[in-house]
Amino acid sequence: MNRNLQQEELLRIATQMNLEFRFPAGIHYERFFRELKETGRIMGVRCPECKRVLVPPRPVCGECFVRTGEWVEVGPEGTVIAYTSIYFPFIDGSTGKPRSIPYGAGLIQLDGSFSAINHILEEGDPGKLHIGMRVKAVLKEEREGNIGDILYFKTIEPEE
Amino acid sequence: MNDTRENMILPGKVDLPFSYSAGKTASRFFLGLRDHKKILGKRCPGCQKIIVPAQLFCKECFVETDEWIEVGPEGILLTFTVVYRAGKHQPISTPLAYGIIRLDGADTSIIHLLGETDVSKLRAGMRVRAVFSERRKGHILDIQCFRPV
Amino acid sequence: MGKRVAIIGTGQTNHCSSREDVNEMELVYEAASAALMDAEMTIQEIDAVVLANMELFEGRALPDMWCGEGAGAFMKHSFKISTGGTSGTSGAISGYYHAASGLFDTVMVVGFEKHSDGNTAAGMALTDPFWDRHIAAAAIGNFALSVSEYMADRGVTKEQSAKVAVKARRNACNNPHAHLQMPHLTVKEVLESPILAYPIHRLEMCPQSDGACAIIFASEKIAQKKCPRPAWVRAAVTRHDHIYLGEVKHRLATMRSLRAAAKSAYGIVGIREPIKEFDVAEIYDPLTYAEIAWYEALGFCRDGEGGRLVDDGITQMDGELPVNPSGGVISTNPVGASGTIRVAEAALQIHGRAGKRQIPDVNLALATGYGVYCWSDVIILSSKPG
Numbered sequence: 278m279n280r281n282l283q284q285e286e287l288l289r290i291a292t293q294m295n296l297e298f299r300f301p302a303g304i305h306y307e308r309f310f311r312e313l314k315e316t317g318r319i320m321g322v323r324c325p326e327c328k329r330v331l332v333p334p335r336p337v338c339g340e341c342f343v344r345t346g347e348w349v350e351v352g353p354e355g356t357v358i359a360y361t362s363i364y365f366p367f368i369d370g371s372t373g374k375p376r377s378i379p380y381g382a383g384l385i386q387l388d389g390s391f392s393a394i395n396h397i398l399e400e401g402d403p404g405k406l407h408i409g410m411r412v413k414a415v416l417k418e419e420r421e422g423n424i425g426d427i428l429y430f431k432t433i434e435p436e437e
Numbered sequence: 438m439n440d441t442r443e444n445m446i447l448p449g450k451v452d453l454p455f456s457y458s459a460g461k462t463a464s465r466f467f468l469g470l471r472d473h474k475k476i477l478g479k480r481c482p483g484c485q486k487i488i489v490p491a492q493l494f495c496k497e498c499f500v501e502t503d504e505w506i507e508v509g510p511e512g513i514l515l516t517f518t519v520v521y522r523a524g525k526h527q528p529i530s531t532p533l534a535y536g537i538i539r540l541d542g543a544d545t546s547i548i549h550l551l552g553e554t555d556v557s558k559l560r561a562g563m564r565v566r567a568v569f570s571e572r573r574k575g576h577i578l579d580i581q582c583f584r585p586v
Numbered sequence: 587m588g589k590r591v592a593i594i595g596t597g598q599t600n601h602c603s604s605r606e607d608v609n610e611m612e613l614v615y616e617a618a619s620a621a622l623m624d625a626e627m628t629i630q631e632i633d634a635v636v637l638a639n640m641e642l643f644e645g646r647a648l649p650d651m652w653c654g655e656g657a658g659a660f661m662k663h664s665f666k667i668s669t670g671g672t673s674g675t676s677g678a679i680s681g682y683y684h685a686a687s688g689l690f691d692t693v694m695v696v697g698f699e700k701h702s703d704g705n706t707a708a709g710m711a712l713t714d715p716f717w718d719r720h721i722a723a724a725a726i727g728n729f730a731l732s733v734s735e736y737m738a739d740r741g742v743t744k745e746q747s748a749k750v751a752v753k754a755r756r757n758a759c760n761n762p763h764a765h766l767q768m769p770h771l772t773v774k775e776v777l778e779s780p781i782l783a784y785p786i787h788r789l790e791m792c793p794q795s796d797g798a799c800a801i802i803f804a805s806e807k808i809a810q811k812k813c814p815r816p817a818w819v820r821a822a823v824t825r826h827d828h829i830y831l832g833e834v835k836h837r838l839a840t841m842r843s844l845r846a847a848a849k850s851a852y853g854i855v856g857i858r859e860p861i862k863e864f865d866v867a868e869i870y871d872p873l874t875y876a877e878i879a880w881y882e883a884l885g886f887c888r889d890g891e892g893g894r895l896v897d898d899g900i901t902q903m904d905g906e907l908p909v910n911p912s913g914g915v916i917s918t919n920p921v922g923a924s925g926t927i928r929v930a931e932a933a934l935q936i937h938g939r940a941g942k943r944q945i946p947d948v949n950l951a952l953a954t955g956y957g958v959y960c961w962s963d964v965i966i967l968s969s970k971p972g
Contacts, residue, residue: 287607288459292645293454294645296451299449300446302444331833361730361786393832394717408734449715457646
């Protein structure tokens, strides 16, 4: 057989992976999502040992390793403790397409909560974002019972 | 908790492109199918087996294969099955017959589709022959299926 | 403590953005063959194989099964380790445990990744479905959150970050295996490169590479026989923190998992002043700011002084503690192999076989692994068995 390495065509096998999943929320998280969907309230849970309020509402406090107890309403306002603005069109795995860029994202510590949640910020310009700024959750009109029921967090002007 | 309430299920979806490099050896194998309708294996200088599809190295001896050898296009159907119920992601509709084929001249076997026949006529041990697709692109499905001889 | 174990051979592919000429299994075969040649061994002399890969990125289930034969796993005791970014170091640690148990005399570890086959969106698309997927900004987005926090916590400047990128890509020029080799890179160029996720510039971030790296661990008896200067494993520690970013505030500044792993590892070996006692460090730096944060977490300096270490050139090739002579992850990143490469590079330094990137007189080397978002591995290698 003639082996002419320079002219060898190198092939790639292309595939599109299109998969569907279903994730039962479980009794515990379901309470969070139902409350969000039906009343628009954001709930956290308190660890009976360290007394911290956790959002997402973990069924077990990771640091104390005990079951969390009391459900507590948090937010809807909070403080940005970290932020970024995404400029690169990463593919959103659930749609196969990139989001429209740039868009803001941040860690938001909701009032009353110890931990912060990871979510979209309405403000996409990093020049207008800073650590410590106050934001408020903006909810969808028609909610489904998932984290996307919070559309994004919008900047709230400081009160004089 | 209310036991009769419906549980909340979050639907998830992933839709992502992947593109796997075949490597020099597999590329030559696929090009053999595409351009010459030939099925190629390679010999292991250690155990002397003709490995099909062609591989860069013998997995058992852990040495590089050397000589390219044409095999088939006929061979023996070692075993087969017929699938009557397909999953969402399978490329062909049911009933789907496929089997393990030892091509003439090969020491390893390939898994491939069986077609151009009534599935009831399939028998382990029967001779089969590769049917090449009209439109080939350098892919295992350049062999459309194997049919009984 | 387990039995004495040393690294006696390593092998790597030449990492790059896309290897069209091999498939993933053949990539593994290349690294494994190179390591066997380095150690002057045959595959028959290997008792066990550990494979490390982050399969989500390539959309390939069971990479140990489909690619492991490239590492000679056929009819051998073989395991896959998949722990995200730390896969490579976890794999090395697993290889060490196999040998340290006394049950296996020789173990080959191969870390590998073929990024060009897949995309990181795959890995990030499959994060927690309830709390994390909706951002869809890959690892960079979530890292950027931590960076903005870190800059506020420590006052690290953009220029300091860019200097780390310059050091990495210039060091990479001495490493024939490195992916991004940029001999003339400047701070200005780094800061003018496009922003991926604020405030991270493209040139501050690691690339995605196709590559594999193999390491051979051996028991004392075999190491003494086969290797003129074995790299003895003195400590191997791993620690995991929460993964959800909102549950670890001031993540980079506190980097609890790395501090805890380092404390434990240093305690095992008796290290009190890492910057003086280590001769070289290969730390897992996915981006520039992380490297600075790791200096603090590893105790190379006090908190808040990471930037100063950069400005003073302490971690340059001719500095008090050279960090990443190989170019680091910032220059080369086949994720499943990136951690293995840190251990291999640290071992090469002790072996005295690091070529142009060799630091003189290396007796104690540090290697670390990092995984999105809060996992840390610390491995200490020495020219002495201890």
